[in-house]
Amino acid sequence: MMSDDLVEPVDTALRGQGEGLADQAARAVIAYREGDSAPMAALVQVMTPLLWHTVRAQGADVETAQDVVQSVWLSLVREIETIRDPRATLQWTLVTAKRAAWRAVRRARDEQARTDGDEAATLWLAAPADQLPEQQAVRDERDRVLWEHVRSLPERCRRLLGLVALVDRPDYTVVSQALGMPVGSIGPTRGRCLAKLRVSLSSDPTWSLS
Numbered sequence: 001m002m003s004d005d006l007v008e009p010v011d012t013a014l015r016g017q018g019e020g021l022a023d024q025a026a027r028a029v030i031a032y033r034e035g036d037s038a039p040m041a042a043l044v045q046v047m048t049p050l051l052w053h054t055v056r057a058q059g060a061d062v063e064t065a066q067d068v069v070q071s072v073w074l075s076l077v078r079e080i081e082t083i084r085d086p087r088a089t090l091q092w093t094l095v096t097a098k099r100a101a102w103r104a105v106r107r108a109r110d111e112q113a114r115t116d117g118d119e120a121a122t123l124w125l126a127a128p129a130d131q132l133p134e135q136q137a138v139r140d141e142r143d144r145v146l147w148e149h150v151r152s153l154p155e156r157c158r159r160l161l162g163l164v165a166l167v168d169r170p171d172y173t174v175v176s177q178a179l180g181m182p183v184g185s186i187g188p189t190r191g192r193c194l195a196k197l198r199v200s201l202s203s204d205p206t207w208s209l210s
Helices: 010-033 038-055 061-076 086-125 132-151 156-162 171-179 183-202 205-209
Strands: none
Touching: 010 038, 010 086, 038 061, 038 086, 038 156, 038 171, 061 086, 061 156, 061 171, 132 156, 132 183, 132 205, 156 171, 156 183, 171 183
């Protein structure tokens, strides 16, 4: 997971580095097709915060954002042979993330309304405005602290968690292809990385208080 305020708004970020990032994405696609997964792994690490911001800006919660960001990367790997213009990869990932997040948020709201009934749905949609900033601030602070600890992990852990996040059943075959990691080592490595993260968080008083 990561904090929303670790990256600039999408338009600003793209204006500052769009050409370079588009080139990097194109090179990663071409290299991946030729059997070199290292540039793709590097692209995942660089672009995941940008995708995260894009998804969260649509109103997605942390869990939904994790799922959407992962699904974008897995879709890219699955469809990589069909990409006609590698230079379009950057724009494709951003647009795909935004649309997927919007659909997920709308679906979650529809399900909430059906599950809780009209009265509960009305209360949920009409939460007092003065409560929303406080709730958002608490969530943002937890994300900030958490991502600071993720950034302190070894590079191997950062790359793996950046792709699979905390999804219960990630597609290990595709993850293996994207990161150049044997399928059999993904689960154990993920477990060790999460254990390191838990130890790091448990020693941070700001996390226990957030």
